[in-house]
Amino acid sequence: MKPLRWRFASVVAVAAFAVAGCGGGGGDSSASSEISGRGPITFATGKDVTGAVTQAVETWNDSHPEQRVRLIELPADGDQQRQQMVQNAQTESGAFTVLDLDNVWNAEFAANRWVVELPKQEFDFSPFLESAMKTAEYRGKLFSVPAYSDGGLLYYRKDLLSEVGAEPPTTREEMREICAEVLKLPAAEGMSCYAGQHAKYEGLTVNFAEAVHGAGGRIVDAQGQPTVDSPEALRGLETMVEGFRSGTIPRAAIAYKEQPNKRAFIGGELVFSRNWPFMWSQADADDGSSKVAGDFGVAPLPGITGKGVSSLGGHNLAISSFAENKATALEFIKFYTSEEQQRQRLVKGSLAPTRSALYDDPELREEYPYLDTLKKSIKGAEPRPRVVNYGDVTLAVQDEVYAALKGNKQPRQALSDLQRRLEELIER
Numbered sequence: 001m002k003p004l005r006w007r008f009a010s011v012v013a014v015a016a017f018a019v020a021g022c023g024g025g026g027g028d029s030s031a032s033s034e035i036s037g038r039g040p041i042t043f044a045t046g047k048d049v050t051g052a053v054t055q056a057v058e059t060w061n062d063s064h065p066e067q068r069v070r071l072i073e074l075p076a077d078g079d080q081q082r083q084q085m086v087q088n089a090q091t092e093s094g095a096f097t098v099l100d101l102d103n104v105w106n107a108e109f110a111a112n113r114w115v116v117e118l119p120k121q122e123f124d125f126s127p128f129l130e131s132a133m134k135t136a137e138y139r140g141k142l143f144s145v146p147a148y149s150d151g152g153l154l155y156y157r158k159d160l161l162s163e164v165g166a167e168p169p170t171t172r173e174e175m176r177e178i179c180a181e182v183l184k185l186p187a188a189e190g191m192s193c194y195a196g197q198h199a200k201y202e203g204l205t206v207n208f209a210e211a212v213h214g215a216g217g218r219i220v221d222a223q224g225q226p227t228v229d230s231p232e233a234l235r236g237l238e239t240m241v242e243g244f245r246s247g248t249i250p251r252a253a254i255a256y257k258e259q260p261n262k263r264a265f266i267g268g269e270l271v272f273s274r275n276w277p278f279m280w281s282q283a284d285a286d287d288g289s290s291k292v293a294g295d296f297g298v299a300p301l302p303g304i305t306g307k308g309v310s311s312l313g314g315h316n317l318a319i320s321s322f323a324e325n326k327a328t329a330l331e332f333i334k335f336y337t338s339e340e341q342q343r344q345r346l347v348k349g350s351l352a353p354t355r356s357a358l359y360d361d362p363e364l365r366e367e368y369p370y371l372d373t374l375k376k377s378i379k380g381a382e383p384r385p386r387v388v389n390y391g392d393v394t395l396a397v398q399d400e401v402y403a404a405l406k407g408n409k410q411p412r413q414a415l416s417d418l419q420r421r422l423e424e425l426i427e428r
Helices: 009-021 052-063 078-090 103-111 158-163 172-182 202-214 231-246 251-255 258-266 279-283 326-336 339-349 362-367 371-379 390-405 411-426
Strands: 041-045 069-073 098-102 145-150 153-157 192-195 270-275 296-299 313-319
Touching: 041 078, 041 326, 052 069, 052 326, 052 339, 078 098, 078 103, 078 202, 098 103, 098 326, 103 313, 103 390, 153 158, 153 279, 153 371, 158 172, 158 296, 172 192, 172 231, 172 270, 192 258, 202 231, 202 390, 231 251, 231 390, 231 411, 251 258, 258 270, 258 279, 296 371, 313 326, 339 362, 362 371, 390 411
Parallel strands: 041 069, 041 098, 192 270
Antiparallel strands: 098 313, 145 313, 153 270, 153 296
16 A cells, blocks of 8 residues: 555565556556557456446447557455556556546545646536546646546345334434344344444545544544544544444454445345445346345435545546557547446446436436435545555554454554554655
8 A cells, every 4th residue: 555665565566567468558658748649548447346347448449449448457456456556657567548546546646647637628527526526636737537436325224124113324323223123123133233344455444534524523634634633533433443342343344345245235134334336236136136125225324423424435537657549548538437428337337427417317316216315425525635645544544443443452542543653654
């Protein structure tokens, strides 16, 4: 997770050079900010678990035989995606042309000039969500275009809540009270109450940030200075720790990322699940793969002391400084972020659009009743710390929070240590 100091340098280097060796977008290239050149390019993105990304690339290739895009699927794990993209940039490889960046990486890649500035005049951003557009710029210049947004949702078993006469909870305490009743039902035998993403990776930073924001605290203030050693942040972390201690969160969830969490929920093991909108289509599948199809709903995330606050997720497309055929890359980004393509990805993969109109489309709202809740989640979401050395910052968060969840540190000590580490990192 460190842009300049690599803990896993040898492993990452092997992985990155393996990718570079099969890259089809040109060999090693010198950095250039000029957006010119047309021809084949590559698109480096996370694993396409929905098929929606592959479909978009095939649609482009059908109409652009001389400027074909080759999809390079990186690991599903966001941390590993970032490691490979950083290594690609540090070796000035031209293997990756278009980069599918987690929007919180925009500042890091822009500050290091690993991606090129994009011409604002080439785009009409008026239909885009304001929260998504704030993630695309660095120091007032455009370096990426939002392709997906994301907001956390609380999935719940509406059939079981209905049996006990409960509405979706608005606070974690309400959620625990509802679980106490639901888990007495014969239909809930063997189930657990709740799980989010608690493994030691980027998802833990996301879930911790939501707990802190939901308790009224912040990880950094408006000036970017750490403020995590606070009573509010302590309450947020203690709620997470207590969840494991009391059994509200099953012990197995200490290893949950998005996909294991999804499997637990659609397998009928959880009453509540915090996950991203991608889970909707798979939970609602009527092919027998989901045990909860038709029996679940979504609601805003519950807070600790009141209204919940989602972390702002999403991915932006950027152009590598070291790639060839940047003019084709720019055209592909326009195509990929168009309303039609975002509609296709929503329909096929439940991937959240960055264009506001799609959330208000009557046909889509009828087919995807969670869209209104999702739009509110995104519009009210808080970004993760926007710092140049985000990799170091998120690693520090993961270290300290995971230690508290495992019982290796008291929450107060973990936050004190995290405050000190963030002060050292952000002062650089």
